[in-house]
Amino acid sequence: xxxxxxxxxxxxxxxxxxxxxxxxxxxxxxxxxxxxxxxxxxxxxxxxxxxxxxxxxxxxxxxxxxxxxxxxxxxxxxxxxxxxxxxxxxxxxxxxxxxxxxxxxxxxxxxxxxx
Amino acid sequence: xxxxxxxxxxxxxxxxxxxxxxxxxxxxxxxxxxxxxxxxxxxxxxxxxxxxxxxxxxxxxxxxxxxxxxxxxxxxxxxxxxxxxxxxxxxxxxxxxxxxxxxxxxxxxxxxx
Numbered sequence: 662x663x664x665x666x667x668x669x670x671x672x673x674x675x676x677x678x679x680x681x682x683x684x685x686x687x688x689x690x691x692x693x694x695x696x697x698x699x700x701x702x703x704x705x706x707x708x709x710x711x712x713x714x715x716x717x718x719x720x721x722x723x724x725x726x727x728x729x730x731x732x733x734x735x736x737x738x739x740x741x742x743x744x745x746x747x748x749x750x751x752x753x754x755x756x757x758x759x760x761x762x763x764x765x766x767x768x769x770x771x772x773x774x775x776x
Numbered sequence: 777x778x779x780x781x782x783x784x785x786x787x788x789x790x791x792x793x794x795x796x797x798x799x800x801x802x803x804x805x806x807x808x809x810x811x812x813x814x815x816x817x818x819x820x821x822x823x824x825x826x827x828x829x830x831x832x833x834x835x836x837x838x839x840x841x842x843x844x845x846x847x848x849x850x851x852x853x854x855x856x857x858x859x860x861x862x863x864x865x866x867x868x869x870x871x872x873x874x875x876x877x878x879x880x881x882x883x884x885x886x887x888x889x
Binding site: 696 | 780808818820821825827865876877879
């Protein structure tokens with residue numbers, strides 16, 4: 662595709678339910694990032710992949726959050742036993758190279774609402 | 777504690793007018809500073825990227841400046857249009873941070889007729 666694609670666009674989950682959010686990065690992009698954006702706030706870093714390797718997961722708020730990118734392309738962010746404070750927009754971004762000055766392209770995000 | 781602070785928090789201007797948004801950061805050392813535009817319900821879109829050695833970068837009606845000594849940046853929008861209504865977010869890339877982007881909370885701009 663032409664850009665970063667995320668699915669679903671919207672997800673409503675009951676508290677305690679597990680959810681999986683998908684990110685299709687731009688083809689050929691080495692780096693992939695997940696961010697969490699609370700209402701009215703800027704995005705906050707969750708985790709970073711270079712190809713299939715998860716190089717930084719320091720932003721994951723708890724062990725209920727898990728991300729994978731097994732073949733170095735599509736990535737899935739899984740949240741187990743969702744809680745109300747998990748409600749946010751989850752943004753995925755990808756970039757061609759792992760260098761700091763490379764442009765990062767964002768998807769439209771998945772809005773998760775936990776009820 | 778947010779390492780990237782932006783002001784004002786929100787701003788309303790008339791179409792055709794200019795405006796300047798401010799960003800102060802405490803992140804150091806950093807690789808680059810970016811300005812993103814985020815429309816409601818959309819992902820952020822990059823406007824400019826500046827390394828620490830650059831003072832200014834333009835992209836159409838958008839001009840960003842950077843003063844690495846004072847750790848300040850600004851985004852100047854010229855001849856505003858209704859479509860400029862969005863959140864403008866200042867973002868700093870931390871050196872050695874695995875390209876981790878540190879976002880400010882944004883300035884919400886509304887352009888009115």
